[in-house]
Amino acid sequence: MQVTETLNEGLKRGYTITVTSAELDAKVQEKLLEAQPEVEIKGFRKGKVPLAILKKQFGQRMMGDAMQEAIDGAMKDHFDKSGDRPALQPEVKMVGGETWKEGQDVVVEMTYDALPPIPEIDAGKIKLDRLIVKAEAAAVDEALANLAATAQSFDDRKKGAKAKDGDQVVIDFKGSVDGELFEGGSGDDYPLVLGSNSFIPGFEAQLVGAKVGDEVSVNVTFPEAYGAKHLAGKAAVFACTIKAVKEPKPAEVDDELAKKYGAEDLAALKAQIAERLEAEYKGAARAVLKRSLLDQLDGMVKFDLPANLVEAEAAQIAHQLYHEEHPEDHGHNHGEIETTDEHKALAERRVRLGLLLAEIGRKAEVTVSDAEMTQAVLAAARQYPGQERQFFEFVQKNPQMQQQLRAPIFEDKVVDHIVALAKVKDKDVSKEDLQKAVEALDEM
Structure with missing residues (x-):
């Protein structure tokens, strides 16, 4: 088996993999010998079917399996030796596939964009403000009034x-x-x-x-x-x-209202509201802190990006924005959507940060547990009331959907890992200041 480099420009790689006919025949023979003890054909006892008959009956299928195993093995060996990690699934094409005949060598062309080397970052140089907002009495009273209006x-x-x-x-x-x-x-x-x-x-x-x-x-x-x-x-x-x-x-703001919402009395309801408000503030403050962290990371590193990843991300951004601007168009028959320089710039940022966070998480051995995945699937299933079982089965059979659910959990855990190493200062602010900071996120 021979692997020959045909392209090495930037992150683009190309190789020709040649599997000789002799190697294929040897693999087919090996597979037939493995299967022989379990095969039973009319006229022959189990395990006594001659190899020539086995090859005649099963040889073509064995040849396909042997060919696939040989190519997969060559690719794995190449990546193990080179250390390359493809950004996306390599494109593999058999040369002369339509005219190939048994007895000929198999020649395959493999191309891919390699993931770039990711520079180290010093998390200790990152400075972040964690905005802290307390649930003031006025905010609790406002929430109580809204509950009373709902219960009117x-x-x-x-x-x-x-x-x-x-x-x-x-x-x-x-x-x-x-x-x-x-x-x-x-x-x-x-x-x-x-x-x-x-x-x-x-x-x-x-x-x-x-x-x-x-x-x-x-x-x-x-x-x-x-x-x-x-x-x-x-x-x-x-x-x-x-x-x-x-x-x-409007309902009276009293103990009876509190009991309607599952609290023992008005004081307990106020405590629950204050807790919920502070949880909301904490979530909003985290979004602000995360954006600040990503902005700083984006400014700290520069490296070559796989073109195919950037193109795919830019196309996804353009498609998403099109549907946000045309909510009446629920289908996908709108033809190709042209990507702009703005889409590409945003795609480059997302790809750069995605690769950086993935590398930091890999080195820090950040993982997503089965329990965390189960919680993510349960949360997503709630969007399909009455179809939860079908959704679970869909996720189990769909690796791409599993990755979509796993990715944000992994990213948040990596963010937590970096924040733990960064210089973080708690900063007390008003609800209005937090709101302005959140609104500023949408303007960026």
Whole structure:
């Protein structure tokens, strides 16, 4: 078996792997001898089938397996000896594959982009501020007021009162398009909170000012991106009968409210809210600290990047941004999306940082445990209520999905490893200052 270098420019590598016919025949013979004791064919006792007959019946399949094993073995031997680590799966192409015949040598061309050598970083030179925000009484009271509003009830307004924004109206309605009622467009005794935007845009505003007993014709147009395609963009009329007009009545902030949310009393509920708020602040502060860390790491190292990784990342960024800008386009029939210099610059940063964090994690022996993966799968499965089992099975059979779930856990653990070695200063700030720091992340 012979491996010959054909390309060595920057990080690009190319090799020709030649497996001689004699080597292939030897491997096939070896496989036949291994299988012979277990093979039983009509006319021969188990283990007594002649090799010539075995080769005639199984030789072609054995040849394919031997060819694959020989090439895989040559690639593994090459990477072990060279120390190269391919950035992506190497591209392997058989020379003259369509015309190859048994008895000929097998020649394979292998190309890949090698991962670059990653420079060491001195984490002790990194300086970070960890923003600390305490849950102030005003923030807790604001959260309590929001809970009370969520738990609000509605009481009938006095007879003849007109509905206001925020009121609940109980209605019967029948919707029609071009004079024809449509399926799903009717309802009885439906409680609708005006201003909740739970109905088609423009619907609720036309009920403001209505009184009990009024008959109101609501004229609306279904959005172009409406889920039911036969209604999308169509003008519709809803015949509504107002059966009740109710004003909101916020719940009292007391022990009874606390019990509705599973707390023993109001003091316990306040403590729970304060704890939740501080957990939210801590999560936001970590995002700010992580961005600062990544910015500093990006400025500390420079090295060649595998072109295929950068191209793939730039294409992914362009695709993601396209769908963010065109939320109505849910498919992938939009054709190729051209990558810009901005996409490529962002891709280079992501690839550089990704390779750096991966190398730091490798050297620090950072791993993702089975328990951590299980928690990640459970969290992801909650997005598919009623289909959790199918999601688990999908993840088990899909290595790419497993990697997507593992990658952010690994990255966060590497970040924690670097932060532990860096110079970190706790800094008390207000909730508003933290909010500004978080908003600044989106502007970068």
